[in-house]
Amino acid sequence: MLYYYFQSKGGLYVAVLETMYAEFARHEVSLDLAGLQPAAAIRTLAFIWDYFRANPRWLNLINNGNLHEGRYLKRSPKLTEAISPVIDLVRATLARGAAIGDFRADVDALDFHVTLAAMGYYPVSNRFTLKAFVGRDYSEPSVIEAETELQVKRC
Template sequence: MELLSDCRNFIRGRKDMSEQRVKRDPEGTRRRILEAATEQFTKFGLAGARVDAIASAAGTNERMLYYYFTSKEGLYVAVLEAMYAQFAEREAKLDLSGMPPADAIRELARSIWTHLRDNPQWLSLVNNENLHEGRYLERSSRLLEALSPVVELVRVTLERGTAAGQFRAGIDPLDFYVTLVGMGYYIVSNRYTIDAFTGRNYAEKPRQEAISAMHLDMLLAYLRPAS
């Protein structure tokens, strides 16, 4: 009985220490939970991810996870929000104002396509959410806020090109942005099935460079004014 009591006291002491650490560093705890959840959701999706595994990897307990995010689904939405915000923030910080409009489009496209290639977690999470038909992203009120600066960057660049006589007028900046992202996304997200179906591996750098150059030519050809 004494040994059992000692074990209980030890566990209780560890729990108290963990909660004290959480209270001292709430933002750090929240960040660690998000990082651990991103790993779990990437590997196992929403259905397969385990709350206890997330809490353990974050160095906290399930109670704190529910305290910060309410539910497993709430945590999943927070992971998606953080992922999209990071993606959009990176592009919105690009300084394209001093570049000729065509070069600015090239820089933006290359930046986005590189990010897609370098972040397989992003692709896995997006693909998983598409299996859910976007129903969890619909709960977020922050996504439009994250996307708006990037679309504004595209709008300003297109308008500069139109004013300089290099781009045709009337191009919807959101449609153009979605098209640009889609070009890079498809090649990365479907690289294994494309390889199996066609025998061409777009994960190889020469293939990446060749198809990126083709995509840029297509985008810029679309932007040119009618002769």
């Protein structure tokens, strides 16, 4: 049945990625950021860090995609479609913030989103090597709280 529905294991993998990214994008665009002040909207968008912590296997799939140099992701136009509404949401939020002087006007929405995601992705995807290397457990609630404080409130 695998080959009937997906033609190959690679086809199944692409279908899983499409579903995973679409679900994540739906979750992001469901946030009511327009009703928040721009800075609060960006802090709300940082929920993706919680999503990463709650779904570490999701990151395993992303890491696997990187090991394959994105060749499976390139097969799917659905993945590009999934990210576009999220970037539009970030772009609108950044523009609102720039209009009131909270944010710089020259911030690229895609670059910003990638950076925001990276801030949450790295401690989760590398939690085991970080613990072994530096001795800090980035999955401990007190460490998560301190990290979030640093990333969202102090900077």
